[in-house]
Amino acid sequence: MARQDLERLIQGKDLDALVAEFRAKPTGQHSAALQRLVNHIRSESMDGKLALLCTKPHEEWRLVRMNGRAKPMTLLDGIFHNLNDAEWAIFKLRMKRHFDIDLAD
Amino acid sequence: MLKITGYADRVSVMPGQTIRFMVNCEYPQYEAGVVRVVQGDSAPEAPPVKLVPVPSTVDGRYPGRKQVIHAGSFARIDCGDRFAASPGFSMQAMVMPTTPKKGRQAIISKWDEAAGKGIALVVAEDGSAGIEVSDGNHKVTLSVGKPMLAKHWYLVAATYDGAAGKVAVHQKPQHDFPTIDDSGSAEANAPAGLAWDSAAPLLFAASWGGEDAGRTVGRALYNGKIDRPRVSTAALTLAEIEALRGDGWPERLAGTLAGAWDFADDIPGVTVRDISGRRLDGVVVNMPTRGVTGHNFTGEDGMCWKDRPDQWSAIHFHDDDVYDAGWQADFSLTVPETMKSGIYAVRIHAEGEEQFVTFVVRPARGKPTSKLAFLFPLATYMAYANEHFGTNDGLVELHLNRALVLHPHQQFLNEHREYGHSLYDLHSDGSGVYYSSRLRPVLNLRPKVEANHGAGPSHLWLFNADTHITSWLEHFDQDYDVITDEDLHEEGFSLLSGYRTVMTATHPEYYSREMYDAVRRFTHSGGRLIYLGGNGFYWRIAYNRTQPGIIEVRRSEGGSRAWEPPTGEYYHSFTGEYGGMWRRQGGRSPNHLVGVGFTAQGFDVSSYYRRAPGADDPRAAFILDGVDDEILGDFGLTGGGASGMELDRHDVSLGSPPHSLVVARSERQTEAHVHVVEDLLFNHMGTTGDVNDKVHADLVFFETPNGGAVFSVGSIAYSGALPWNNYDNNISRLTLNVLRRFMDPAPFPLPQA
Numbered sequence: 007m008a009r010q011d012l013e014r015l016i017q018g019k020d021l022d023a024l025v026a027e028f029r030a031k032p033t034g035q036h037s038a039a040l041q042r043l044v045n046h047i048r049s050e051s052m053d054g055k056l057a058l059l060c061t062k063p064h065e066e067w068r069l070v071r072m073n074g075r076a077k078p079m080t081l082l083d084g085i086f087h088n089l090n091d092a093e094w095a096i097f098k099l100r101m102k103r104h105f106d107i108d109l110a111d
Numbered sequence: 112m113l114k115i116t117g118y119a120d121r122v123s124v125m126p127g128q129t130i131r132f133m134v135n136c137e138y139p140q141y142e143a144g145v146v147r148v149v150q151g152d153s154a155p156e157a158p159p160v161k162l163v164p165v166p167s168t169v170d171g172r173y174p175g176r177k178q179v180i181h182a183g184s185f186a187r188i189d190c191g192d193r194f195a196a197s198p199g200f201s202m203q204a205m206v207m208p209t210t211p212k213k214g215r216q217a218i219i220s221k222w223d224e225a226a227g228k229g230i231a232l233v234v235a236e237d238g239s240a241g242i243e244v245s246d247g248n249h250k251v252t253l254s255v256g257k258p259m260l261a262k263h264w265y266l267v268a269a270t271y272d273g274a275a276g277k278v279a280v281h282q283k284p285q286h287d288f289p290t291i292d293d294s295g296s297a298e299a300n301a302p303a304g305l306a307w308d309s310a311a312p313l314l315f316a317a318s319w320g321g322e323d324a325g326r327t328v329g330r331a332l333y334n335g336k337i338d339r340p341r342v343s344t345a346a347l348t349l350a351e352i353e354a355l356r357g358d359g360w361p362e363r364l365a366g367t368l369a370g371a372w373d374f375a376d377d378i379p380g381v382t383v384r385d386i387s388g389r390r391l392d393g394v395v396v397n398m399p400t401r402g403v404t405g406h407n408f409t410g411e412d413g414m415c416w417k418d419r420p421d422q423w424s425a426i427h428f429h430d431d432d433v434y435d436a437g438w439q440a441d442f443s444l445t446v447p448e449t450m451k452s453g454i455y456a457v458r459i460h461a462e463g464e465e466q467f468v469t470f471v472v473r474p475a476r477g478k479p480t481s482k483l484a485f486l487f488p489l490a491t492y493m494a495y496a497n498e499h500f501g502t503n504d505g506l507v508e509l510h511l512n513r514a515l516v517l518h519p520h521q522q523f524l525n526e527h528r529e530y531g532h533s534l535y536d537l538h539s540d541g542s543g544v545y546y547s548s549r550l551r552p553v554l555n556l557r558p559k560v561e562a563n564h565g566a567g568p569s570h571l572w573l574f575n576a577d578t579h580i581t582s583w584l585e586h587f588d589q590d591y592d593v594i595t596d597e598d599l600h601e602e603g604f605s606l607l608s609g610y611r612t613v614m615t616a617t618h619p620e621y622y623s624r625e626m627y628d629a630v631r632r633f634t635h636s637g638g639r640l641i642y643l644g645g646n647g648f649y650w651r652i653a654y655n656r657t658q659p660g661i662i663e664v665r666r667s668e669g670g671s672r673a674w675e676p677p678t679g680e681y682y683h684s685f686t687g688e689y690g691g692m693w694r695r696q697g698g699r700s701p702n703h704l705v706g707v708g709f710t711a712q713g714f715d716v717s718s719y720y721r722r723a724p725g726a727d728d729p730r731a732a733f734i735l736d737g738v739d740d741e742i743l744g745d746f747g748l749t750g751g752g753a754s755g756m757e758l759d760r761h762d763v764s765l766g767s768p769p770h771s772l773v774v775a776r777s778e779r780q781t782e783a784h785v786h787v788v789e790d791l792l793f794n795h796m797g798t799t800g801d802v803n804d805k806v807h808a809d810l811v812f813f814e815t816p817n818g819g820a821v822f823s824v825g826s827i828a829y830s831g832a833l834p835w836n837n838y839d840n841n842i843s844r845l846t847l848n849v850l851r852r853f854m855d856p857a858p859f860p861l862p863q864a
Contacts (some may be wrong), residue, residue, distance in 0.1 A: 033513045033567075034716035035781045035801065044512075051505040057515040059522060060561065064154050064568075067516065075503055076528055076539075079517070089567065093514050 717755025818858025
């Protein structure tokens with residue numbers, strides 16, 4: 007089922023190419039297929055959503071999992087010093103979570 | 112987690128006045144001092160942070176102490192122990208519980224939590240109507256046992272017969288669903304003669320948790336509406352209870368009727384009136400929502416509470432309402448006459464943690480100290496105060512089109528809901544937040560703070576983004592006064608009349624009628640207005656006429672909005688004015704005022720403007736004097752471009768003056784920038800910036816009567832471009848051209864008709 011969802015999102019486009027596109031530029035205008043894919047995986051509810059907590063302004067961000075309204079977030083392994091690296095880490099975790107796809111760096 | 116928070120009793124203060132500061136500090140001691148805020152952006156791409164220390168009487172070291180907020184609204188009636196001799200007691204109301212499964216919630220109580228003594232009509236643990244009665248030793252509880260449905264109306268009642276030793280509870284739904292069993296009564300034996308009464312106040316929507324530093328503490332906080340509560344000094348039958356639910360009552364029950372409250376009396380204020388003749392009037396605490404539909408609202412007899420107050424005789428209480436945190440003051444500042452008008456903050460720091468309480472020194476009334484005023488958008492800051500965008504709704508990430516980055520104050524606010532909400536949030540029961548107060552720590556109104564919505568590299572939104580404007584002004588040695596929305600609301604046009612030019616912030620979104628009319632009169636009286644933002648002049652708001660520091664919004668009919676009020680709740684409770692977008696309010700769209708109006712929003716990456724034909728009109732030649740570039744603002748601290756976040760477009764059909772000139776227009780906005788819903792009827796596929804021509808910002812100039820003029824940029828990201836390259840860039844240059852011409856007293860002639 008997850009695979010079918012993925013195919014519906016990327017509509018025959020090459021997944022590797024879309025992944026490379028995201029890795030190169032995680033923020034801003036994407037190709038149509040990549041935008042559909044990221045819209046899907048970013049639609050996670052606040053209960054379980056992967057996010058970042060800024061731990062040093064403009065310098066350091068910590069991976070967190072949100073646990074729903076008013077509930078403390080869970081600090082996860084993963085400290086980043088570049089937002090693009092953090093975006094990429096979240097993307098990889100979500101590709102695993104939503105489609106059971108392991109992506110290498 | 113934050114250990115220092117604070118607020119002041121006012122935001123705008125003039126020389127000679129005193130401002131008091133309230134601090135919560137969990138460290139043993141802290142240092143405090145005043146700084147003038149010039150530039151609060153701490154991103155490495157931005158000019159250095161500039162907070163100028165200002166020696167004052169505040170300077171010093173203070174003992175830290177913990178101060179807490181007791182959130183949750185209720186009504187309080189002080190009546191001593193007047194029911195002590197009552198042989199029986201009955202409590203009843205029409206209620207619309209919104210979280211019946213939350214746990215024990217008091218509807219009507221005279222219950223001392225510490226002593227475990229009193230009597231209360233409650234939503235019991237099982238979600239049904241219940242009674243609790245206790246003399247402190249013997250406690251009796253009983254509930255109907257059939258959970259109430261959330262958001263449906265019920266008659267609920269509880270009685271204690273002290274002579275016969277019986278308790279009873281009743282629950283009767285207003286609507287019968289054939290598959291729902293939620294009607295019933297229960298009765299049980301109880302000790303006779305329980306001495307339950309005490310000096311505890313009678314409360315609606317809470318039980319009494321004692322007093323703390325001058326504040327009444329509510330416990331067992333109730334979520335939902337209460338309409339027509341009554342208490343009687345007798346154990347009534349269900350038939351007698353039903354006879355009292357209306358606005359008149361049989362003579363045979365009037366003698367034991369000890370209180371009957373009409374919440375439609377004083378909807379704009381804070382009193383609750385007893386109409387039983389017993390004069391048990393009270394007050395609401397923490398501003399529950401008034402002017403809400405009651406159980407008998409028909410929709411056929413008018414839509415405003417002023418039409419038929421009897422159909423709005425309800426109050427919606429929330430367990431997270433907060434008005435005045437009520438903290439003890441730690442220090443104060445009497446503003447010296449020599450203190451220049453500007454944006455200031457008290458900087459509080461201890462053990463490596465830093466906090467700010469921002470305030471404005473405005474000039475004395477009628478005595479401007481500059482010809483330029485920066486209009487500090489306090490109403491909009493209050494609307495967004497302590498917003499929970501990043502912690503309430505997961506779909507925020509689709510607005511951002513980038514990973515959700517949370518900041519320490521948001522982590523704190525997510526877990527400390529008692530700090531109250533913004534006008535973008537939902538209460539814990541899912542209803543929209545109509546009121547926002549500044550009499551509590553506002554943790555996103557401070558320098559150095561980042562936000563979700565402002566894009567990179569700076570990630571600023573509202574106040575801290577607005578320091579890009581103040582730093583730009585000071586870079587060019589332009590003196591200015593600072594005045595706030597609250598001053599504008601109170602003083603109107605006379606506040607502006609002494610200025611040649613008024614400059615807005617990046618996002619002056621929330622306007623009362625008094626504010627809107629004052630700005631319009633200014634621009635029609637020779638004044639010059641520089642609107643340096645987007646999504647401005649958008650929502651109508653109301654200020655409370657008796658309670659300071661609180662605003663209301665009703666997001667009526669349509670608009671890009673975080674919630675919608677239910678039918679019948681489109682009118683402000685504070686004033687009776689119709690709520691909603693200014694563009695729906697009779698010739699007062701933002702386009703009428705500033706030539707542009709909200710058209711799109713998106714929060715990932717900003718774009719640029721391209722010079723438009725209006726730039727070549729001799730009337731606008733001064734704007735791009737010395738700027739030969741075709742492309743303007745393809746850089747910036749907010750999303751990397753001058754056009755982004757929230758955009759306004761020129762549209763004569765919506766009120767833009769026909770003689771207004773479009774000097775530049777943005778293009779190539781990202782797909783994340785979406786066309787606003789108020790322009791849509793049927794939704795369709797083509798609403799995103801990559802395909803929709805209405806997703807753009809217009810940079811507009813026009814002359815106004817009596818030699819005035821308006822310049823609008825139509826983009827929140829615009830001001831993030833001003834400091835780029837050490838303030839040397841085409842956006843900075845063109846803005847400086849406008850400012851200098853606008854500060855020149857030579858009138859702008861209106862073009863020939």
